[in-house]
Amino acid sequence: MGAKIYTRSGDSGETGLYRGPRVGKDCLRIETCGTIDELNSAIGLIRAERIPPRADALLATIQNWLFELGAEVATPDPQRQGTQYITPEYVRELEEAIDQLDAELPPLDRFILPGGERAGALTHFARAVCRRAERRLVALVREGLELGTPLSPVVLAFINRLGDFLFVLARWLNHQAGVVEHPWEPPPRKA
Numbered sequence: 001m002g003a004k005i006y007t008r009s010g011d012s013g014e015t016g017l018y019r020g021p022r023v024g025k026d027c028l029r030i031e032t033c034g035t036i037d038e039l040n041s042a043i044g045l046i047r048a049e050r051i052p053p054r055a056d057a058l059l060a061t062i063q064n065w066l067f068e069l070g071a072e073v074a075t076p077d078p079q080r081q082g083t084q085y086i087t088p089e090y091v092r093e094l095e096e097a098i099d100q101l102d103a104e105l106p107p108l109d110r111f112i113l114p115g116g117e118r119a120g121a122l123t124h125f126a127r128a129v130c131r132r133a134e135r136r137l138v139a140l141v142r143e144g145l146e147l148g149t150p151l152s153p154v155v156l157a158f159i160n161r162l163g164d165f166l167f168v169l170a171r172w173l174n175h176q177a178g179v180v181e182h183p184w185e186p187p188p189r190k191a
Contacts, residue, residue: 032136040066042126049119086158094161101172111184116174123170130163
């Protein structure tokens with residue numbers, strides 16, 4: 001029998017950082033890790049749908065990258081501890097995927113409402129979770145600069161590009177399913 005899933009060490013509201021001290025489960029670093037985990041789970045929901053193999057393969061890669069991002073964030077000083085996993089290559093790969101998918105879509109000239117078929121709507125939801133993770137990461141990067149334990153600036157480029165990718169993927173999944181996008185209709189201007 002393997003190790004038990006529970007340790008009871010977190011029952012007091014604290015958890016341990018990787019190669020670091022115990023901290024409150026409500027600290028910014030743990031909140032950021034939790035939001036990244038939530039994003040990974042949201043992507044898992046997309047993958048549970050019937051989506052094209054091309055999209056599934058991209059999302060599987062991204063889920064692995066998100067585990068790497070979580071490990072980097074969970075380390076108090078990733079530069080010194082050798083846990084800087086997110087690289088500029090990940091950002092380039094996301095950009096290539098964005099460009100390839102976007103080339104198959106009609107041009108976008110207005111804001112669109114999130115939704116569409118189920119996989120597309122779930123991808124829009126994952127994008128919103130990604131943007132929340134990005135906001136947490138921005139705050140954590142600022143905090144790290146102040147404390148002298150900075151995260152690599154690549155993590156911000158990565159999470160920003162991932163949000164862009166999820167937006168384009170949502171559009172692409174809806175387009176593949178023949179779903180028409182609904183533009184945002186701003187209210188008429190008052191005179």
